[in-house]
Amino acid sequence: MLSINKLCARAGGRDILKGLDLEVGSGEVHAIMGPNGSGKSTLAGVLAGRPDLEVTGGSVTYRGHDLLEMDPEERAREGVFLAFQYPVEIPGVNNVYLLKAALNAIRKHRGEAELDAFEFLARIKDKTKLMQMDDSFLNRGVNEGFSGGEKKRNEVLQMAVLEPALAVLDETDSGLDIDALKVVADGVNSLRSPDRSMIVVTHYQRLLDYIVPDFVHVLSGGKIVRSGGKELALELEARGYDWLRDGADAA
Amino acid sequence: MATGQQDVEELVARKYRHGFVTDIESDTVPPGLDESVIRLISLKKKEPDFLLQWRLKAYEHWLTMPKPNWAHVNIAPIDYQAISYYSAPKKKTDGPKSLDEVDPKLLETYDKLGIPLHERARLAGVAVDAVFDSVSVATTFKKKLNEAGVIFCPFSEAVQDHPELLEQYLGSVVPTGDNFFAALNSAVFTDGSFVYVPKGVRCPMELSTYFRINAANTGQFERTLIIADEGSHVSYLEGCTAPMRDENQLHAAVVELVALDDAEIKYSTVQNWYPGDENGVGGIYNFVTKRGDCRGRNAKISWTQVETGSAITWKYPSCILRGDNSVGEFYSVALTNHYQQADTGTKMVHIGRNTKSTIVSKGISAGRGQNAYRGLVKIMPSAEGARNHTQCDSLLMGSDCGAHTFPYMEIANPGAVVEHEATTSKISEDQLFYCRQRGISEEDAVNMIVNGFCKEVFRELPMEFAVEAQNLLSVSLEGAVG
Numbered sequence: 009m010l011s012i013n014k015l016c017a018r019a020g021g022r023d024i025l026k027g028l029d030l031e032v033g034s035g036e037v038h039a040i041m042g043p044n045g046s047g048k049s050t051l052a053g054v055l056a057g058r059p060d061l062e063v064t065g066g067s068v069t070y071r072g073h074d075l076l077e078m079d080p081e082e083r084a085r086e087g088v089f090l091a092f093q094y095p096v097e098i099p100g101v102n103n104v105y106l107l108k109a110a111l112n113a114i115r116k117h118r119g120e121a122e123l124d125a126f127e128f129l130a131r132i133k134d135k136t137k138l139m140q141m142d143d144s145f146l147n148r149g150v151n152e153g154f155s156g157g158e159k160k161r162n163e164v165l166q167m168a169v170l171e172p173a174l175a176v177l178d179e180t181d182s183g184l185d186i187d188a189l190k191v192v193a194d195g196v197n198s199l200r201s202p203d204r205s206m207i208v209v210t211h212y213q214r215l216l217d218y219i220v221p222d223f224v225h226v227l228s229g230g231k232i233v234r235s236g237g238k239e240l241a242l243e244l245e246a247r248g249y250d251w252l253r254d255g256a257d258a259a
Numbered sequence: 260m261a262t263g264q265q266d267v268e269e270l271v272a273r274k275y276r277h278g279f280v281t282d283i284e285s286d287t288v289p290p291g292l293d294e295s296v297i298r299l300i301s302l303k304k305k306e307p308d309f310l311l312q313w314r315l316k317a318y319e320h321w322l323t324m325p326k327p328n329w330a331h332v333n334i335a336p337i338d339y340q341a342i343s344y345y346s347a348p349k350k351k352t353d354g355p356k357s358l359d360e361v362d363p364k365l366l367e368t369y370d371k372l373g374i375p376l377h378e379r380a381r382l383a384g385v386a387v388d389a390v391f392d393s394v395s396v397a398t399t400f401k402k403k404l405n406e407a408g409v410i411f412c413p414f415s416e417a418v419q420d421h422p423e424l425l426e427q428y429l430g431s432v433v434p435t436g437d438n439f440f441a442a443l444n445s446a447v448f449t450d451g452s453f454v455y456v457p458k459g460v461r462c463p464m465e466l467s468t469y470f471r472i473n474a475a476n477t478g479q480f481e482r483t484l485i486i487a488d489e490g491s492h493v494s495y496l497e498g499c500t501a502p503m504r505d506e507n508q509l510h511a512a513v514v515e516l517v518a519l520d521d522a523e524i525k526y527s528t529v530q531n532w533y534p535g536d537e538n539g540v541g542g543i544y545n546f547v548t549k550r551g552d553c554r555g556r557n558a559k560i561s562w563t564q565v566e567t568g569s570a571i572t573w574k575y576p577s578c579i580l581r582g583d584n585s586v587g588e589f590y591s592v593a594l595t596n597h598y599q600q601a602d603t604g605t606k607m608v609h610i611g612r613n614t615k616s617t618i619v620s621k622g623i624s625a626g627r628g629q630n631a632y633r634g635l636v637k638i639m640p641s642a643e644g645a646r647n648h649t650q651c652d653s654l655l656m657g658s659d660c661g662a663h664t665f666p667y668m669e670i671a672n673p674g675a676v677v678e679h680e681a682t683t684s685k686i687s688e689d690q691l692f693y694c695r696q697r698g699i700s701e702e703d704a705v706n707m708i709v710n711g712f713c714k715e716v717f718r719e720l721p722m723e724f725a726v727e728a729q730n731l732l733s734v735s736l737e738g739a740v741g
Contacts, residue, residue, distance in 0.1 A: 056696050059688065084698035092696075096689040100711030109707065110697035117698070149711065166697065 009034050009071060009205045010055075010174060016065035016230075017047075017054050024050040026230035027066065032174070035202040039216055039241060040209045042227035043249040048209045049093060051227070052178040055207070056090035057083050070174065084110075085117035087173030091163040091180050097151045103162065104146035107132070107169055114170060135168040139195050157188035164195040175199070176207045181215035193218030213245040226252050277531065281364055287346040292339055294318065297446055300345050304415050304449075307422055310429075317435035317445030324439045330602040331631040331663055332571050334544070335507065342478045342509060344447045347391075386411055388452045388468045390481055400464060407463050409493075410455040414482055417453035424455055428486055432515035432552045432579070440511040441548040444480045448513065451481035456491040456522075465721055467496040478509040485515070487522035489555065494525040496724055507535075507570060512547045520555030520582065525563070527720055528576075529728055532568035534735070537626075539598025542570025549576035553585030553611075561588040562605065563719040565728045567735040570599060575633065577606035580614035580642075587616040590716040592728075594735050595628025595660070604634035604665075609642035609675070618649040621713050624660035625736060631663040638675040645672060651681040654712050656705070656736075706733040 010032040017025040024047045032038050042048050053061050055068065057080035068075040075083060098106070112122040123131065136146065139161045151159050160180055167175055177196065181189055196219050200206070208219055216224070216238065224240040225232045226249070233252050234240065244252075288299060297318055301311040386400035388411065404411050410421065417425060435445040452468040470481060487493050510532060516524050526549075535542025545568070551560035562576035578587030589605035607616035622630040636647045653662035664681055686708050694704035710717070710729055717725050 056692075058692055080692060080695040081698055081700055084696050090696050092693065096687070096693045098690050098693070098708055098711055100714040101707050102711075106694070106697065106699075106707065109699050109703065110694075113698040113700070113703075170697070 009036075010075075010207075011069045012066070013068070014066035015051075015054065015068060016063070017050055018062040018064055019050055019053075019060065023064070024230055025054065028227070028231055030225065030232060032205050032207065034205060035200075036223065037200065037206045037208060037219065037221045039219075039221035039224045039238075040207060040227055041211070041213070041224060041241065041244060044211065046227045047230045048211075048227055049178055052090060052093075052176045052207070052209050055083075055174075055176050056080060056088060081113070084170075085114050089167050089170055089172030089175045091160075091167055091175065091177040093178040093180075093182060095151045095154075095159045095163055097149065097153075099149050099152050101150050102146075103148055103150050104129075104132075106150050107146075107166060110166070111169055132165075132169050135165055138168065138198060139165045140191055141165060156183035157185065157191075160184060160188070160192050161195070164192050168195060168199055171199075171204075173203065174205050174207070176209070178209045179211065180208070181210055181212065189215065190218065213241045216241045228252055277533070281367075285346050287343050290341050290343045292342070292344060292447065296344055300447060300449060303345065304418060306418055309422075309426055310418060313430065313435065314446050317442050318447075320436040321439070321442035321446055324436075324442055327439050330573055330633070331629065331665070332573060332600040332602050334571060337507075337509060337544070339443075344478060344480070345449055347449075386464050386466050388413060388466075390450055390452070390468060390470045390479075403463065404466075408457045408460055409462050410453065411466050412453055414448075414451040414453050414484070417484075421453070421455070424486065425453075425484070428484060428515070428517055430515075432517060432550050433513050433548050438548060440546045441513050444482060444511050444513045444548070447478075448480045448482040451483045451512070452485075453483070454485040454493060454495065456485075456487045456493045458488045459490040460488075461491065462493040465494050465496060467498065469498045478511065480510075481512045483512070483514040484517075485524055485526070486517045487519065487524045487558075489519045490521040491519075492523045494527070494721060496527040496529070496721060498529045498531070507542055507544055509544045509546070510569075511544075512549075514547070514549040514576075516549075516551035516560055518551065518553050518555060518558035518560050518585075521557045522555060523559040523561075524551060525561045526551070526576070527724065528562075528564040528566070529720075529724055529731065530564065530566045530568050530572070531731055531735075533570075534568045534599050535570040535597065537597045539570070539627075542599070543568065545569035545572045545574065547574040549574060550579065550606075551577070551587070552579045553582050553587060553614075555585070556582040556611075557584045558582045559586040559588075561586075561590075561719070563588075563590040563716065564592070564603075565716070565720070565731065566591070566593040566601060566603060567731050569601075572599075572601040572603055575604050575606055577608070578616065579608045579610065580616065580645075581610045582614075583611040584613045584615075585611055586614070588719075589616075589618045589620070589634075590719045591620045592623070592713045592716045592732070593621070593630055593632075594623040594732060595625070595630045596735055597626040597628065599626075600629045602631040602633055604632045606635040606637065607647060609636075609638045609645040609647070609672075611642060613644040614642055615645070616647045618647070618651070619715050620649075620651045621716055622651075622653045622662050623656070623709060623712070623732075623736075624653070624662050625656040627659045629661045629663070631665060633665040633667075635667040635669070636677055637669045638672050638677065640671045642672050643674055645675040647675070647677045649677075649679045651679070652712065653681075653683040654709065655683065655685045702733075705736060709733075709736060 012030040015025050015028040040048055108128045226234040297314050388398045433441050436442055456462050518524050532543035553560055560578050566572050580587050587607050593601045593603050595601050620632045624630040632651050638645045651664050691704050
């Protein structure tokens with residue numbers, strides 16, 4: 009599904025990713041953990057094609073394509089989805105309108121017929137229910153005046169509707185209370201499938217109690233410094249990151 | 260996305276879709292302005308003496324007036340002697356009695372503009388007066404309107420058929436000497452639309468005038484007068500286009516609205532005059548005086564404008580809130596791209612008690628466009644309980660454009676409540692990236708964000724035209740990002 013090779017990237021004039029390697033197979037859920045400033049969000053941004061990040065080396069292959077050559081909208085249409093850590097507000101643009109435009113852009117790319125408003129609303133009904141969002145929520149401006157929890161639920165709703173092949177969740181747990189976290193995690197779990205891979209970026213192990221990963225990687229100093237199964241997350245919870253950070257420097 | 264050469268050419272060609280010229284024989288007077296030209300126009304129109312005297316008085320006044328220079332625009336000097344003040348398509352008879360007598364080339368022109376004049380092809384429920392250069396060429400749905408008692412006709416026809424209404428109301432809202440361009444218009448105006456809605460009548464359809472400048476080196480000076488008698492209601496829309504030419508052309512119109520007791524006038528404009536090319540060559544100078552007088556109690560006048568065209572737009576649709584409890588509204592979207600300049604806004608003059616006004620202005624600047632909001636809220640001592648709310652938002656695209664706000668307030672009644680809110684924002688990289696990450700192209704994302712920004716204004720437009728306004732905005736913004 010995704011193969012990242014010696015990836016290097018700069019942001020704001022600083023080197024952040026320094027030779028990162030990662031293999032993600034179909035249907036796998038990978039957690040990326042690490043201390044603040046280790047490059048987790050940069051990795052998520054590079055995969056989605058954020059324009060202010062500069063890739064300085066390495067390669068990313070996604071389903072046989074050179075991902076780094078593709079425009080952000082092309083990646084999205086090919087099934088790459090980023091759940092943003094800080095979803096942006098777009099005043100006056102209807103939440104449901106954006107979602108419909110997005111789905112139709114993707115359908116058009118796939119050569120499928122675009123949906124009209126009625127077909128679209130019928131299709132998203134179950135999904136809004138799953139995310140416990142009522143209709144008034146759909147008709148507000150995109151993220152306009154949403155609470156932190158509402159923004160994150162909206163991200164997962166979009167993911168549920170757009171049905172990506174590769175979903176990157178950037179700190180989707182930040183700013184959520186435990187009830188909201190459960191709703192979001194239930195949403196994500198319902199989307200797990202053998203055809204869909206996920207990269208879950210998080211600072212805390214807490215999220216991984218609800219979204220149980222197949223693999224856990226620790227990112228430190230711009231590289232993956234340790235990989236393991238889900239038990240690695242528990243070890244991190246108990247011991248913190250420092251013991252790995254030192255190890256990274258030594259390596 | 261434009262990939263091939265052909266796509267690129269299509270995109271460029273789409274920029275100004277109304278830029279063609281109709282090849283039609285015209286009766287055009289030689290350029291230049293003096294008393295004889297005014298007498299000639301008046302003679303051609305077979306005007307009564309009072310109107311000729313009115314024109315001459317305006318002309319005398321105009322000669323004494325200095326050119327205004329307070330607006331935030333750069334205007335190359337205008338040579339008023341190089342303009343032809345009258346141009347009309349030649350016709351066989353005195354005037355078309357029905358659409359069958361209208362020159363087919365003219366019908367074709369309006370078809371191409373998307374304004375078919377044949378009633379069977381018309382938008383249901385919209386009556387159109389089509390003004391081509393200096394004259395009105397056709398008015399649709401006259402019969403149906405007659406049955407309701409509504410008068411909707413070319414201005415020159417009103418001069419013949421309803422001189423008493425003209426004598427009573429013409430210049431009563433915008434006097435001949437009001438300002439430089441209004442004075443010029445009063446002296447040389449050629450045609451326009453006239454509307455009278457009698458007492459208690461709700462006009463059964465939308466009325467609209469479509470203005471088209473075709474001939475070169477002419478100015479268009481039209482005059483519109485709308486009178487809504489007691490308890491009546493009318494919704495009126497105007498649209499404007501012109502061919503692409505390298506010279507600037509002057510459009511100096513005057514619009515007067517009169518709303519008597521309990522009457523309501525809703526006036527919407529979709530202005531798409533030729534804006535000039537991407538280097539700022541050519542385009543229309545759109546210098547327009549629009550004013551509504553809420554002359555009666557509980558009267559309401561609402562202006563909605565979408566200004567995307569013209570090299571320079573200079574207009575302030577205003578309301579005089581004379582009647583007690585009268586209401587004035589101004590909703591505006593002004594977009595400037597490339598080298599376009601706009602200085603636009605409104606004046607709300609509160610005279611009556613409990614008068615209320617609302618101003619919502621959305622300015623969008625792209626390229627090297629300059630966009631200024633200029634507004635006056637004036638509360639007279641008599642305006643007990645007056646209220647105003649002003650909201651002025653600017654959206655910038657790129658770093659070479661400008662947005663400016665000049666809000667004036669003159670408050671002479673301590674009980675008045677006047678609120679002003681202003682914001683300036685940029686379309687952020689974050690917003691664009693968010694949309695693109697969801698699969699939406701950059702161009703569509705910009706359109707979506709801009710339309711979201713303008714939503715409060717678009718919802719005031721009659722439904723048939725809201726969609727057109729959105730499309731116009733996206734065409735006008737082509738090439739603004741990327």
